[in-house]
Amino acid sequence: MAPAPPTHVFFVSTSLFIFLFHYFITTAHSASSPSSPQALNTNTDYMINPKLPPRALTSSKKFEGSSNLVNLRYHMGPVLTSSPINLYLIWYGLWAPSQKLLIKDFLLSLSPSTPATPSPSVSDWWRTLSLYTDQTGANVSRTVLVAGEYSDLRHSHGTQLTRLSIQQVISTAVKSAPFPVDHRNGAFLVLTSQDVVVQDFCRAVCGFHYFTFPSMVGYTLPYAWVGNSAKQCPEVCAYPFALPAYMAGGGPGALAPPNRDVGVDGMISVIGHELAELSTNPLVNAWYAGEDPTAPTEIGDLCEGLYGTGGGGGYIGQVMRDQGGRTYNMNGRNGRRFLVQWIWSPVLQACAGPNALD
Numbered sequence: 001m002a003p004a005p006p007t008h009v010f011f012v013s014t015s016l017f018i019f020l021f022h023y024f025i026t027t028a029h030s031a032s033s034p035s036s037p038q039a040l041n042t043n044t045d046y047m048i049n050p051k052l053p054p055r056a057l058t059s060s061k062k063f064e065g066s067s068n069l070v071n072l073r074y075h076m077g078p079v080l081t082s083s084p085i086n087l088y089l090i091w092y093g094l095w096a097p098s099q100k101l102l103i104k105d106f107l108l109s110l111s112p113s114t115p116a117t118p119s120p121s122v123s124d125w126w127r128t129l130s131l132y133t134d135q136t137g138a139n140v141s142r143t144v145l146v147a148g149e150y151s152d153l154r155h156s157h158g159t160q161l162t163r164l165s166i167q168q169v170i171s172t173a174v175k176s177a178p179f180p181v182d183h184r185n186g187a188f189l190v191l192t193s194q195d196v197v198v199q200d201f202c203r204a205v206c207g208f209h210y211f212t213f214p215s216m217v218g219y220t221l222p223y224a225w226v227g228n229s230a231k232q233c234p235e236v237c238a239y240p241f242a243l244p245a246y247m248a249g250g251g252p253g254a255l256a257p258p259n260r261d262v263g264v265d266g267m268i269s270v271i272g273h274e275l276a277e278l279s280t281n282p283l284v285n286a287w288y289a290g291e292d293p294t295a296p297t298e299i300g301d302l303c304e305g306l307y308g309t310g311g312g313g314g315y316i317g318q319v320m321r322d323q324g325g326r327t328y329n330m331n332g333r334n335g336r337r338f339l340v341q342w343i344w345s346p347v348l349q350a351c352a353g354p355n356a357l358d
């Protein structure tokens, strides 16, 4: 009865191994001086290097004793090549309209647009995903749509969810909402509000992705879950917009979120991380590193905590600061700005993001 544990995708801890790895791959181009602001794409915003360490460097034992560096490999399964990728959003609990708009603006910024969003853009970030292929040579789609939405305002499965009950939430939404059975292009994104406790949330994960079981939902489709950590653990899941207590004194302090919402701005990067992994490893048999398919290290995990050039070796990297002091590293639609972690590029064999300085 017990299903396999959902893949554990946004780990709260990053291993020392990865820490050192980033250090080595980034030292080569980390010479830019953090104290001299560099104009990037506008005259008013400046590059900053906030001297914040990546989110967590403790307890993961995953890479201990590993002798090879990153062995990201393709395991012959499908990736999301059908275009567009149709996202079906499930808002679980109470969400402010402004929060929904913010998240949807991010999701709708993933696709290329006309006219193009100023660089560095969210769609430039997603372009790295299209470098991943399946065994037929088909690339991951560059286009992502919000194809349907359902609001579960009454917490139909309570405010304490297990990993498995996320699938019950999806099942309820599928029965209640006019979601088509979208075998070819569909994926679910479940977003839980700040009052919802989810198994392993804060302690081990900020989000995860997996696929639905026919016995629970009626068919198999990839899904991702991300929670709003604002009340429960912003210092873990909305880092660096909130800092753990031990870092509060003396350092640079928490960074101001680009859209003034610590919890939701923090979710954006986790959503990006999960969608990147969901599209390249939707059935957990395509792109991942490590020998253990029940605990794969995926393309977001490899770059967790890294947001700009010179990141790693203890820092999140060079990002931008606007006139209001808010921190971001990419532009989206409607003039939005977001701070999103980098992802692994199979071409560069390194973490990549649109705000790279080289």
Ligand SMILES: *[C@@H]1O[C@H](CO)[C@@H](O)[C@H](O)[C@H]1NC(C)=O
Pocket (backbone or CB within 6 Å): 130, 131, 132, 133, 138, 139, 346, 347
């Ligand atoms: C598809 O992926 C291959 C392999 O990474 C890459 O060389 C090619 O540019 C990609 N094509 C598109 C349209 O992104």
